[in-house]
Amino acid sequence: MSGERIGWFFSGALHLGVVVAVVLGLPSFSFHKDDPKPPPVIDIEFTQIADETTVTAPEPEPVQPDPEPTTAAREEYVPEETAESVPLPTPKPAPPKKREPAPKKKPELSERQQLANKIRPKRKPKAPSKFRNLSSVIDKAIKKETAAIPEEKPVEKKVTEKKPDFLAGIRRGKIGAASLRDALSQKLAGCWNFPVGAKGVENLSVTILISLRRDGTLSRSPKYVDVGSLDRDITLRTFAESAKRAVLRCGPYEAEATKLYELGEDSVEFTFSGKEFSGG
Amino acid sequence: MQKIASYILVFVTVLVGFSVSLQAQLKVDITRGTVDPVPIAVPEFAPVVDVETSTGRLSDIGYNISQVISSNLISTGLFRTIDEAAFIEKITAANAPPRFPAWRPLGAQGLVTGRLEMLQNGNLRVEFRLWDVVAEVQMEGVGYTTPVTNWRRIAHVISDRIYTRLTGEEGYFDTRIVYIAESGEALDRVKRLAIMDQDGANQQFLTSGDYLVLTPRFSPNRQEITYLSYFNNKPRVYLFNILSNKSEVLGDFPNMTFAPRFSPDGNKVIMTLAENGNSDIYVMDLRTRKISRLTDHPGIDTSASYSPDGRQIVFNSDRGGSQQLYVMDADGSNVRRISFGKGRYATPVWSPRGDLIAFTKIGDRKFRIGVMRPDGRGERLLTNAYQDEGPTWSPNGRVLMFFRTTPYNNNGTGGKANLWSVDLTGRNERLVATPFNASDPAWSPPLPVTTRGRR
Structure with missing residues (x-):
């Protein structure tokens, strides 16, 4: 192989390596779904209650152009035909909660009685311990024994030089990562609200990626990872939004960022799972 | 030749390993949350012009709508409303987003703002917006036009919208x-x-x-x-x-x-x-x-x-x-x-x-x-x-x-x-x-x- 061909080959491999490093290594180059856009203001036609309530929506009336950017609907007033009704008195308020009976006050004591209560009988002097003599006997016996045993010469221990453990750093890193993971999991659980018992919540899961600065603030806004279309599934959307709120509410992550940088990382991927929210 | 190939192999392996180590993130699973009610602020809906209507002053209707919405949301046990005495910002009928830093210290996660207007045909127009105070975005914005006597139903319909938007489930207040x-x-x-x-x-x-x-x-x-x-x-x-x-x-x-x-x-x-x-x-x-x-x-x-x-x-x-x-x-x-x-x-x-x-x-x-x-x-x-x-x-x-x-x-x-x-x-x-x-x-x-x- 000629020197020129080797050069091309080497250059190609180098470029390939650089591309792989850039795509995988820099999170901003990864393909993350953009945030869902906030919904536009929508129009609602407010209908009267009709006898048949599964009727289709009436044809929209021609609407005058609205100078405002908001788009509220209009409706012609149709008098509601309601059944004759008998007015009822105002609803009874909820019965007041029974108060817990207050604890009975102690009868007040006179000054003399208080003084009398303060007087306590003096303690009796303690009886001499039965073990006092016994312990002195034991002490003597120990002295005798130690005198009888000749002093042993200290044995020179062979000091073996520790070999550098290359895996120790990795092990420490693993332990550090596990404790940081636990700490973050607990912290986020305290910031996350989602209603228990929503239908299908046990199957919901969303992953959010955050990047931290050394001071614990977010270096950019949290990103959903492979979340699919949030606009189509309202439950998934609210679930994902509640997770993002939790991430934002829990910040800043000062202590966690310090540990994270010690591990040589600067980003965290949170996976929120609804398994425990089924309510059953 | 073999030597050069092996050098290249080592080089590429090191590069890939380096790149993988660069992209490695700490992965954390969150499986639990809190069941405490979510704090939400519902200031009274502001009239564009406070006029007298067949069912009372427009400002009173605005206050009543916010009260019905608050009551509906509280009744679910999933939300609690923030006392209006704690509000820092006064919501007006102006078409402007709220100042989020004024609502965050109150612990509010959601904010409901609304404006009322009497139209020339005698109908009431109610607009409401639901804001995510934490993410600082509008989550929902809807306008309704209806006879003014329907204000209570409008409050229920708005409650349904808010409930759906925050829980993912259909509301049940307009029932x-x-x-x-x-x-x-x-x-x-x-x-x-x-x-x-x-x-x-x-x-x-x-x-x-x-x-x-x-x-x-x-x-x-x-x-x-x-x-x-x-x-x-x-x-x-x-x-x-x-x-x-x-x-x-x-x-x-x-x-x-x-x-x-x-x-x-x-x-x-x-x-x-x-x-x-x-x-x-x-x-x-x-x-x-x-x-x-x-x-x-x-x-x-x-x-x-x-x-x-x-x-x-x-x-x-x-x-x-x-x-x-x-x-x-x-x-x-x-x-x-x-x-x-x-x-x-x-x-x-x-x-x-x-x-x-x-x-x-x-x-x-x-x-x-x-x-x-x-x-x-x-x-x-x-x-x-x-x-x-x-x-x-x-x-x-x-x-x-x-x-x-x-x-x-x-x-x-x-x-x-x-x-x-x-x-x-x-x-x-x-x-x-x-x-x-x-x-x-x-x-x-x-x-x-x-x-x-x-x-």
Whole structure:
């Protein structure tokens, strides 16, 4: 192989390596779904209650152009035909909660009685311990024994030089990562609200990626990872939004960022799972 | 040559390894959260111009709308509203986003702002926006135009929107409850059919109380109710139209009919007919008035309720020796028992979500409300009072309403029934205020709101 061909080959491999490093290594180059856009203001036609309530929506009336950017609907007033009704008195308020009976006050004591209560009988002097003599006997016996045993010469221990453990750093890193993971999991659980018992919540899961600065603030806004279309599934959307709120509410992550940088990382991927929210 | 290739291999491996180490992130699983109510701020809706309307000053209507929304959200147990005395920013009718830093210190996660305007045609226009205070974005913005007398319904519709946007489930605030209002002493009790909004407002009697009415049930898609009445001392199932105030007998059966309930499409009524001491389940097609028998067993089969897809029916029967729950196909075939716990089971109701069946469990000297899956697994009791019975689901299948009767006592104050609601998780048990004692509640489907444009 000629020197020129080797050069091309080497250059190609180098470029390939650089591309792989850039795509995988820099999170901003990864393909993350953009945030869902906030919904536009929508129009609602407010209908009267009709006898048949599964009727289709009436044809929209021609609407005058609205100078405002908001788009509220209009409706012609149709008098509601309601059944004759008998007015009822105002609803009874909820019965007041029974108060817990207050604890009975102690009868007040006179000054003399208080003084009398303060007087306590003096303690009796303690009886001499039965073990006092016994312990002195034991002490003597120990002295005798130690005198009888000749002093042993200290044995020179062979000091073996520790070999550098290359895996120790990795092990420490693993332990550090596990404790940081636990700490973050607990912290986020305290910031996350989602209603228990929503239908299908046990199957919901969303992953959010955050990047931290050394001071614990977010270096950019949290990103959903492979979340699919949030606009189509309202439950998934609210679930994902509640997770993002939790991430934002829990910040800043000062202590966690310090540990994270010690591990040589600067980003965290949170996976929120609804398994425990089924309510059953 | 081989040497060069091996150098290249090592180099590429090192590069890839370096890149992988660069992209490695700490992965954290979050499987738990807090069940504390979410703090939300609902300042009063601001009028563009504070004018007098047929139902009061516009500023008062704005205040009342915010109060109804707050009350609705609090009643779910999932939200708490922030005291308005703590508000830093005054929300005005100007079309400008709120200052989020003024709401974050209050702990608010959501903020509801609204503006009101009287239009030249005399209608009221209400706009509301829901803001995510933490992420600083608008989550929802909707405008409504309606007669000003409808302000309370608008407040319910807005509450539904907020609830859906924050929980992912349909709301249930723009709904009504039909129930039996009870007055008088135990031996001379007057029972009247009554209707109210789900929050207890707009109470109305639908029947006079001259004859006994029982077990009202809402049509899933019409303003109609079916109920059992002892008119002229003859127990029959009636169909009642709320708007026309007219009722009709649902067929003239020679014997007793009871426990009527609509099918999910509203075209059929399923009920129990007693003949020669034997009670079985029948279904009537309301369009043809044709009746078909679904069960044929010497035991007492009653309290039938359709699954939301209309393919199955749950009912209770004592055919096995004690009152238990059974499920069958809609044509009466494939009957199988689903309840096997200790005690008896009654009044099963299939959830509109389809995933649960609510029931009254009788045992341990108590009547309690419980739920189980349609295959009978996962039984849970949601209440634990002396006598809770007659569950009805909210249209989103999230909340159950039932009636609770206090035990009889020497003071004569016992034996009275009231309406209560409970979340399907068993949390948030609440008394539903009614002007008289109340029993047998039935929840309506959501009232119609036509949406123009994208929902």
